[in-house]
Amino acid sequence: MNKAKFHLEFNHDKCKGCELCSTFCPKNLISMTGHINNKGYITAVIEHEDECIGCLSCATMCPDGAIAIFKEDE
């Protein structure tokens, strides 16, 4: 049986560095990179994407719609 995997894409230009996605990830997979976008905000990034359970909390919490989640089959 194939195990579901998830791929996250962050729109760094939309990100305001509010850290809500990071705060609400139950697996604590999202960190703030230190990368500064063109608006001067430090942006979010996922680490250990292979551990993502696809709960959508991060995308739901993001006030700027900056996170898209795709389901992939292994």
Ligand code: SF4
């Ligand atoms: S979908 Fe859920 S587990 Fe995956 S990064 Fe977002 S909050 Fe974390």
Ligand code: SF4
């Ligand atoms: S919730 Fe959205 S705007 Fe806030 S840090 Fe995460 S990706 Fe950026």
